[in-house]
Amino acid sequence: MHKLYKIISYFLIPLIKINTFIRILNKKEDKIRYKERFGFTNLQKPLGKELIWIHASSVGEFKSSDFLINNFFNNYNILITTTTKTAADYAIKNYGDKIIHQYAPYDIIFWINKFLDFWQPKLVIWIESDLWPNTIVRLRERKITSVFLNARISPKSFNKWKYFSSYYKFITRTFFAIYAQSQNDLKRIESLTNNEVKYLGNLKLTNKLRILPNSSTSTNINIMLASTHHNEEELIMPYIENISKKYPLINFFITPRHPERSRIIFDLLKSKKLNVGLHSRIKKNSKNQFLIIDSFGKMDEFYNISDIVILGGSFTNNGGHNPIEAAVANCAIITGPHIFNWQNLYEDMIKKNCCLMIKNLKELEHNIINLIEDKSQISKLKQSALSFSESVFFDEDKLLSVIKSKLEYNA
Secondary structure, eight states: OHHHHHHHHHHTHHHHHHHHHHHHHTTSSOTTTGGGGGTOOSSOOOOSSOEEEEEOOSHHHHHTTHHHHHHHTTTSEEEEEESSHHHHHHHHHHHTTTOEEEEOOOSOHHHHHHHHHHHOOSEEEEETTOOOHHHHHHHHHTTOEEEEEEEOOOHHHHHHHGGGHHHHHHHHTTOSEEEESSHHHHHHHHTTOSSOEEEOBOGGGTTOOOSOOOOSOOSSOEEEEEEEOTTHHHHHHHHHHHHHHHOTTOEEEEEESSGGGHHHHHHHHHHTTOOEEEGGGOOTTOOOSEEEOOSTTOHHHHHTTOSEEEESSTTTTTOOOOSHHHHTTTOEEEEOSOOGGGHHHHHHHHHTTOSEEOSSHHHHHHHHHHHHHOHHHHHHHHHHHHHHHTSOOBOHHHHHHHHHHHHHHTO
């Protein structure tokens, strides 16, 4: 099967190159650094320290590598690869003094070889679900120590991989250890691989107490629609519009998962004649009932001034988003039914009355109105979520011990 994959990948090279240049034209690829996708670099490899390569595909995966970067950057060169431009921009802006950033090479053997020949990593940490067969098998062939960390596989991907479980076994043989990010992921991955799969917790929940939680419910309630996905605003907005008209003093913040969609959301709300503004263009004294946050790096700021947070990705089939970021900011949390990415965590929160899960959008409107009419319920949800966020969600010491032992063993 792997031989077939390699052959197909070679035939795809012309399409890959064409797609890359289309992405450059659409500003989705870095026109200055795109050659990194073919294994080239304009950088000099730093001398004096051995190198750890961490692959974290997008912004979410990269954020979860914070714990690793801060524990190893003093003693090792940390090479971070991402696949998206937004993740690259975020990594360089926030960690530029601690890491080397490169775009991950496409999964073609000679581009991978060029990349590995230059960087020669001592240890590779592969984060989450972005499995690239040629790259991962090549690591094994070169005897480069590798770990699959915060591994996950969605129900949809799992159903596909079941038909190719022997290939999944073949790919994952590379890793000396696989650590699943949830008990559900552990069970799914365990059924596909011969490796022992372990659970340390979710890496995204390390270093979680980074913002000062707001301490009280304001007179004018602030409601945040956080990390919404394509079409989700269109589904939710009729019910939010009803609430906004019934309670004109309430403020609404919308933070789309992909800020480049902000203008589409703005036009949607404008077509409904709602008082809407873009955060990047807001004037000093202007007051918009709806504010669209159209840039990265603002989530914590708006969590911290929100009373109720409606977590996106859960009303469309995207698997939901991390509720702990809102919980540590002392917010009352509402989610939709599609939360398979965080299933175990939400189940615990619901058992302990730390969040509300709604089954349909009419129920969303009903629940929000109940909270507005009874602010004591907002306070109770806030407090229970904040208390839940103080739990230990990840065995940091265990992970450090495993990685350090491998680095020392290979010294």
